[in-house]
Amino acid sequence: MLGDGFLHRYFLNNGGKRLHKWFHYFDIYERHSNASETERQRFLEIGVSGGGSLQMWKAYFGHGARVIGIDIDPICTAHDEVGIEIFTASQDDPALINQIIDRYDAFYIIIDDGSHIMRHVMKSFELLYDKVDPHGVYLVEDLHTAYWDEYEGGLKRAGTFMEFVKDKLDEINAAHARGAIPVSTFTRSTACIAVYDSVVVFEKRPQGTRQTSITTGMGYAEQE
Numbered sequence: 001m002l003g004d005g006f007l008h009r010y011f012l013n014n015g016g017k018r019l020h021k022w023f024h025y026f027d028i029y030e031r032h033s034n035a036s037e038t039e040r041q042r043f044l045e046i047g048v049s050g051g052g053s054l055q056m057w058k059a060y061f062g063h064g065a066r067v068i069g070i071d072i073d074p075i076c077t078a079h080d081e082v083g084i085e086i087f088t089a090s091q092d093d094p095a096l097i098n099q100i101i102d103r104y105d106a107f108y109i110i111i112d113d114g115s116h117i118m119r120h121v122m123k124s125f126e127l128l129y130d131k132v133d134p135h136g137v138y139l140v141e142d143l144h145t146a147y148w149d150e151y152e153g154g155l156k157r158a159g160t161f162m163e164f165v166k167d168k169l170d171e172i173n174a175a176h177a178r179g180a181i182p183v184s185t186f187t188r189s190t191a192c193i194a195v196y197d198s199v200v201v202f203e204k205r206p207q208g209t210r211q212t213s214i215t216t217g218m219g220y221a222e223q224e
């Protein structure tokens with residue numbers, strides 16, 4: 001069952017392929033993946049490595065789910081199996097993304113656990129965020145690298161994914177910025193950005209009509 005600690009248990013009892021995750025990520029995954037069965041049928045992870053995480057997602061989402069992996073290393077295609085399909089290319093390759101989207105249309109969850117190089121993380125987000133289901137989730141992990149030079153990171157350094165996220169916090173609220181920031185597709189489609197230790201999660205949900213309400217002992221009134 002989703003959200004009941006399944007992922008923790010799976011990880012600790014993993015007797016299968018190599019699975020490499022920080023332990024605190026499992027709570028984050030479970031908190032942001034409580035979709036209905038029909039919504040969570042397509043899942044994409046960038047970074048396959050030993051193949052263990054794709055098997056974990058297959059077990060978590062159920063056998064009706066399609067689990068897709070992207071890895072630059074062609075050896076990872078060895079992890080192809082029923083319900084799991086691996087594509088070989090760099091995560092910032094638009095031709096690869098088009099090929100995947102032609103086949104799968106949209107994803108309920110996308111996780112970026114690839115190179116963790118800022119240029120790649122940014123490009124993947126640019127190519128893939130629109131391909132997330134309108135009620136889906138885009139999750140970037142290992143973002144401690146956004147502070148490390150060898151990954152093109154650095155505190156408050158332009159071009160890091162964390163600096164990009166800080167701007168996105170304002171963009172979510174663009175409708176209230178009195179024209180200072182244009183209301184974008186991102187604004188209209190994003191409900192929440194959750195920032196954790198090393199992980200950022202974007203939850204998509206169409207922003208709707210805003211309504212404030214006042215209630216008093218005298219009754220109920222609506223305000224725009």
Ligand SMILES: C[S@@+](CC[C@H](N)C(=O)[O-])C[C@H]1O[C@@H](n2cnc3c(N)ncnc32)[C@H](O)[C@@H]1O
Nearest residue numbers: 019020047049053071072073090091113114115
């Ligand atoms: C941290 S490992 C993935 C671990 C796996 N998700 C897991 O949880 O067990 C990172 C993977 O990203 C792949 N990778 C590195 N650079 C890449 C790139 N530019 N595009 C796609 N994959 C890349 C590596 O080959 C490696 O297999």
